[in-house]
Amino acid sequence: MVDHERLLAMLSRLQLTAIRDQLDNLLDEAAKLELTLRETLAFLCEREIARKDERRIQMAMSIARFPKVATLSGFDFAAQPSIDERQVRELSASRWIAHGENLLLLGPPGVGKTHLAIALGREAITCGYSALFVAAPTLVAHLARAHGEGKLDEKLTHYAKPKVLIIDELGYLPFASDAAHLFFQLVSRRYERGSLCITSNRTVSEWDVVFGDTVTASAILDRLLHHSHVITVRGESYRLKEKRRAGILVHQRVGLAETTNQP
Numbered sequence: 001m002v003d004h005e006r007l008l009a010m011l012s013r014l015q016l017t018a019i020r021d022q023l024d025n026l027l028d029e030a031a032k033l034e035l036t037l038r039e040t041l042a043f044l045c046e047r048e049i050a051r052k053d054e055r056r057i058q059m060a061m062s063i064a065r066f067p068k069v070a071t072l073s074g075f076d077f078a079a080q081p082s083i084d085e086r087q088v089r090e091l092s093a094s095r096w097i098a099h100g101e102n103l104l105l106l107g108p109p110g111v112g113k114t115h116l117a118i119a120l121g122r123e124a125i126t127c128g129y130s131a132l133f134v135a136a137p138t139l140v141a142h143l144a145r146a147h148g149e150g151k152l153d154e155k156l157t158h159y160a161k162p163k164v165l166i167i168d169e170l171g172y173l174p175f176a177s178d179a180a181h182l183f184f185q186l187v188s189r190r191y192e193r194g195s196l197c198i199t200s201n202r203t204v205s206e207w208d209v210v211f212g213d214t215v216t217a218s219a220i221l222d223r224l225l226h227h228s229h230v231i232t233v234r235g236e237s238y239r240l241k242e243k244r245r246a247g248i249l250v251h252q253r254v255g256l257a258e259t260t261n262q263p
Contacts (some may be wrong), residue, residue: 070118082234107233129163146226171202180211
């Protein structure tokens with residue numbers, strides 16, 4: 001007869017914590033299912049793997065620093081007919097990340113670019129890849145500060161580690177001249193090694209305005225577009241649609257008209 005405490009100690013030593021914590025319940029369930037010894041062993045291993053996968057995903061989600069929870073199931077594809085749903089579903093398999101390819105999500109504010117970026121980042125984590133989300137202004141500020149402190153290489157290494165780096169809102173604020181060169185160094189560091197997912201309200205033809213330097217913008221785009229997927233989202237902002245449904249925009253326009261007509 002195997003001592004119960006000794007069995008738990010062995011499971012702890014092997015770091016089989018899911019089996020250890022649920023041992024009696026798992027064995028009872030296996031007995032009810034009338035599993036053979038081999039089937040019981042497989043059953044226990046499946047539960048252990050499921051627990052480890054769950055914990056890995058939870059930790060990776062925390063490390064990714066997503067600003068909110070956004071999923072593909074929660075994305076309204078019907079409201080954005082310019083998006084090819086099948087293409088997005090294919091991207092959710094994360095093969096583009098396995099191949100070190102990039103993804104550009106372009107379009108006006110409020111059309112769901114950030115939602116898609118987060119959702120695909122979450123799918124990447126589920127598939128076993130590491131991810132990190134950062135707003136473009138924050139990224140540039142971090143690189144500039146590290147450069148000033150003589151720690152740029154350390155910061156570039158930090159941003160080069162995740163298998164997919166999601167950079168949100170590129171183009172909303174113009175880059176300072178030195179910041180464009182720092183961003184180029186990051187893109188070069190990740191080139192064909194890790195994937196970039198970038199959301200922007202600017203078309204790629206306007207990125208010279210964003211970076212303030214045509215030569216640097218061309219060099220960045222040359223690397224980003226070499227192996228890439230580009231999704232251009234067209235349509236009205238979700239937020240404006242909701243306000244229009246709620247009648248807020250109508251009231252604002254009426255109020256403006258009344259104000260304008262006053263003597």
